[in-house]
Amino acid sequence: MHTVLKIILQRLALGLITLLIVSVVIFVAVNMLPGDFAQAILGQGATEESVAAIRRDLGLDQPLVTRYFGWLAGVVQGDFGSSFASANAASFSGTSSGVTTVAQQIAPRFANTMFLAAVTAAFAVPLAVGLGVLAALYRNSVFDRAANIFTLTSISSPEFFLAYVLILFLAVLNPIFPSLSNIYDGMAFSERLNKSMLPALVLTLVVTAHMMRMTRAAIINLLASPYIEMARLKGMSPMRVIVKHALPNALAPIINVVALNLAYLITGVVVVEVVFVYPGIGQLFVDSVKTRDIPVVQACCMIFAAAYILLNLTADIMSILSNPRLRHPK
Amino acid sequence: MILWIVATLVGMGALAWTFRFAGQQVTGQTPKFRDMPFGVAYGYIVAVLVLGWLVWAYIQGRSSDPAIANKFFFLRIGIEGFIIFAIAAWLFRTAGRAVGTVWSRKMFRDMPLTASFGVMIILIYAILAIFAGLLAPYGQEQIIPGVAANITPGGDPALGGNPDFPLGTDQIGRDILSRLIYGAQNTVGIAFATTLLAFFLGGTFGFLAATFGGWLDQILSRLVDVLMAIPSLIFALLLMTIASVWAPQLGIPLTVFMVLIIAVIDSTRVFRLSRAVGQNIVVMDYIEAAKLRGEGFGYIIFKEILPNATAPLLAEFGLRFCFVFLTIAALSFLGVGIQPPLADWGTMVRDLGGFVNYAQFAPLAATAPLLAAGAIALLTVAVNFVVDWMLYKSSGLKE
Numbered sequence: 001m002h003t004v005l006k007i008i009l010q011r012l013a014l015g016l017i018t019l020l021i022v023s024v025v026i027f028v029a030v031n032m033l034p035g036d037f038a039q040a041i042l043g044q045g046a047t048e049e050s051v052a053a054i055r056r057d058l059g060l061d062q063p064l065v066t067r068y069f070g071w072l073a074g075v076v077q078g079d080f081g082s083s084f085a086s087a088n089a090a091s092f093s094g095t096s097s098g099v100t101t102v103a104q105q106i107a108p109r110f111a112n113t114m115f116l117a118a119v120t121a122a123f124a125v126p127l128a129v130g131l132g133v134l135a136a137l138y139r140n141s142v143f144d145r146a147a148n149i150f151t152l153t154s155i156s157s158p159e160f161f162l163a164y165v166l167i168l169f170l171a172v173l174n175p176i177f178p179s180l181s182n183i184y185d186g187m188a189f190s191e192r193l194n195k196s197m198l199p200a201l202v203l204t205l206v207v208t209a210h211m212m213r214m215t216r217a218a219i220i221n222l223l224a225s226p227y228i229e230m231a232r233l234k235g236m237s238p239m240r241v242i243v244k245h246a247l248p249n250a251l252a253p254i255i256n257v258v259a260l261n262l263a264y265l266i267t268g269v270v271v272v273e274v275v276f277v278y279p280g281i282g283q284l285f286v287d288s289v290k291t292r293d294i295p296v297v298q299a300c301c302m303i304f305a306a307a308y309i310l311l312n313l314t315a316d317i318m319s320i321l322s323n324p325r326l327r328h329p330k
Numbered sequence: 331m332i333l334w335i336v337a338t339l340v341g342m343g344a345l346a347w348t349f350r351f352a353g354q355q356v357t358g359q360t361p362k363f364r365d366m367p368f369g370v371a372y373g374y375i376v377a378v379l380v381l382g383w384l385v386w387a388y389i390q391g392r393s394s395d396p397a398i399a400n401k402f403f404f405l406r407i408g409i410e411g412f413i414i415f416a417i418a419a420w421l422f423r424t425a426g427r428a429v430g431t432v433w434s435r436k437m438f439r440d441m442p443l444t445a446s447f448g449v450m451i452i453l454i455y456a457i458l459a460i461f462a463g464l465l466a467p468y469g470q471e472q473i474i475p476g477v478a479a480n481i482t483p484g485g486d487p488a489l490g491g492n493p494d495f496p497l498g499t500d501q502i503g504r505d506i507l508s509r510l511i512y513g514a515q516n517t518v519g520i521a522f523a524t525t526l527l528a529f530f531l532g533g534t535f536g537f538l539a540a541t542f543g544g545w546l547d548q549i550l551s552r553l554v555d556v557l558m559a560i561p562s563l564i565f566a567l568l569l570m571t572i573a574s575v576w577a578p579q580l581g582i583p584l585t586v587f588m589v590l591i592i593a594v595i596d597s598t599r600v601f602r603l604s605r606a607v608g609q610n611i612v613v614m615d616y617i618e619a620a621k622l623r624g625e626g627f628g629y630i631i632f633k634e635i636l637p638n639a640t641a642p643l644l645a646e647f648g649l650r651f652c653f654v655f656l657t658i659a660a661l662s663f664l665g666v667g668i669q670p671p672l673a674d675w676g677t678m679v680r681d682l683g684g685f686v687n688y689a690q691f692a693p694l695a696a697t698a699p700l701l702a703a704g705a706i707a708l709l710t711v712a713v714n715f716v717v718d719w720m721l722y723k724s725s726g727l728k729e
Contacts, residue, residue, distance in 0.1 A: 018555070018556065018559045019559075021556045021559075022556060022559050022560055025556060025557075025560070026560075026568065029568060029569065029572060030568075030572070032572055134369075137369075138369075138370070138373070142377070143373055143377075149444060152711065152714050152715065152718060153707075153711050155714070156652055156656075156707065156710035156711045156713070156714040157706075157707035157710065157711065158656050158659050158660060158663075158676075158703065158706050158707060158710075159660070160659075160660075160663050160676075160679055160683075160703055161679075161700075161703035161704060161706060161707045164679070164683060164686050164696075164699060164700060164703055165700070167686055167687075168404060168686055168689055168696055168700070169404070172686060172687055172689045172690050172696070173400075173401050173404070173689060173690060173693075174401070179687065237367070238367075239367070239369065263561070266561060266564075267561040267562070267563045267564060270563060270564070270567075270660075270664070271563075271660050271663060271664065274663075274664060275683070285564070285567065286567070286664050286665075289567050289568075289570070289571045289664075289666060290665060290666070292571055292574070292575065294571075297567075297568060297571055300564075301560070301564055301565075301568050304560075304561055304564045305559060305560045305561065305564070308559065308560070308561045309559055312559075
């Protein structure tokens with residue numbers, strides 16, 4: 001147990017360091033923008049004095065390093081600063097109450113995105129593993145070839161193509177699911193599920209294909225091993241050989257690819273959320289990119305990167321844990 | 331709803347059992363039916379039902395009642411398209427086996443149908459992209475005056491169409507067919523250039539890291555690790571935000587920034603691969619011999635390592651191209667990629683996507699966005715098919 005704990009702690013520390021460096025990269029990238037928040041908030045008619053005043057208020061006259069640590073301290077406490085666009089709107093209307101913090105904007109949308117990802121994972125993971133086992137069982141059959149062509153097609157299609165095809169067939173021609181996902185607070189769970197069904201299906205299509213191919217490859221890789229040969233010679237049925245003997249040993253690569261694909265969901269979610277106008281964090285991110293709402297962009301980037309690193313880390317740790325040779329060292 | 335699904339599954343199970351039992355009785359216990367596992371029998375039933383449904387849907391799509399025909403219109407087009415492409419790919423392969431040099435004939439001889447389909451599509455796209463100026467009836471930015479916006483293809487005057495524009499015109503009166511053809515030039519061309527740049531950067535640094543090793547390798551590898559820790563589309567969007575502020579100040583088009591940004595982000599993946607491949611080659615004896623001869627690093631990288639790393643790099647080039655192409659399409663779809671007035675498929679999907687919702691009244695209204703999105707999908711699918719075949723061939727996998 002001792003070595004495993006040590007390896008896991010090492011990985012965790014490495015992940016934290018990566019996250020820290022990523023935060024530096026994001027902060028520096030954003031600060032490469034010409035002008036600063038003060039000029040951007042005040043716009044064209046800014047006077048020297050007002051710009052200087054806002055800079056002082058926001059602490060923009062401090063050196064870069066000081067500002068970075070200030071921002072980082074805020075981020076650690078869940079404070080991402082105040083949104084630029086809403087500050088802009090507030091100054092335009094002459095009230096200060098309209099200013100919302102970035103955290104306030106992100107929190108509900110983050111929950112929505114997590115809901116979408118959870119629904120997708122609930123569909124995709126069993127489906128992918130099941131289909132992958134079947135494809136490995138009936139390898140080189142018509143079913144395997146058809147599955148190969150189908151998955152290759154759905155991996156290589158852009159998300160918005162799949163999204164529009166599904167909208168066309170499941171929302172427009174046969175009105176089964178709504179094509180717009182207007183999610184709001186206090187919605188019943190079943191209605192919420194119904195509204196987020198199409199985006200979840202698109203993401204499932206994209207993710208399942210990849211996971212299924214990897215599951216198939218991982219199992220087929222093992223089929224040449226002597227213990228599989230032994231089980232087969234014992235007279236075990238092919239299905240039992242795969243489920244009892246091959247699958248547990250293929251678990252590490254499968255878990256790995258599941259986690260990596262969940263990490264991929266985070267990127268894919270951006271386009272899908274835009275197509276279905278799903279009020280998630282991806283939609284917010286794209287909107288803030290367009291309005292150049294820097295604090296929100298920065299915060300969304302940090303969240304996406306953190307989730308990405310976290311999932312990769314989980315994949316690493318899970319594959320260590322699923323390897324008995326590491327769990328019980330000699 | 332759930333009851334129905336369960337009932338269907340159980341019914342299919344019963345059908346499968348009956349099918350196997352009947353097969354055993356009729357054929358007098360031939361091994362094929364006697365040893366057939368239940369899962370296989372079930373698979374046959376599912377396949378028959380799916381095929382039957384497709385045939386039924388195709389007949390519905392041909393029905394004279396427009397309400398029913400509309401519903402199955404796209405399915406009909408899809409089935410027809412699939413069959414036409416399959417026949418075309420088969421003809422293409424047959425033609426490839428008959429004419430050409432010994433090398434190309436040999437290549438076509440052991441090519442699966444999917445790969446020949448891929449090669450055919452890539453050739454068509456290349457021709458479209460190179461000769462877009464000659465093939466397109468109108469200019470990509472040309473707004474034809476006095477033409478009503480009409481996105482239904484066919485040019486049927488009864489529907490307000492104009493036979494001069496076979497695929498219709500978009501909201502501000504540009505010919506959709508011309509824009510689709512120019513899209514091949516812009517979208518594919520820019521993606522190709524970006525991939526080349528990414529390979530140049532990633533390949534050079536990867537081989538350098540592999541040959542030099544030591545601190546250079548450490549610095550480059552850690553840098554790449556950090557860049558790869560940020561999801562690529564998110565990072566690209568962040569950098570594009572910054573570039574969109576810089577671009578007008580510097581007077582450089584945003585598209586140039588996009589090419590640079592995506593090339594740098596994607597070169598990290600190329601770096602990983604070329605470093606790994608390079609490290610395997612660097613330890614070979616002939617590299618040692620070249621070093622003892624006193625050859626320079628340039629000679630070792632370009633004359634010794636590169637020729638031996640072409641196969642994996644070529645397959646990677648195909649996959650990278652797909653990624654870059656999809657990233658650019660996604661960025662354009664989100665509105666921060668290739669900028670108008672350049673015709674581009676991602677932007678076209680975004681602009682025309684709303685028309686999908688009119689498909690219940692006139693199915694043709696959804697054609698334009700689906701064509702643009704389908705054009706992207708078709709090329710990536712084709713490239714993937716070819717790469718899949720190349721990997722299969724080079725790995726010698728037979729299982």
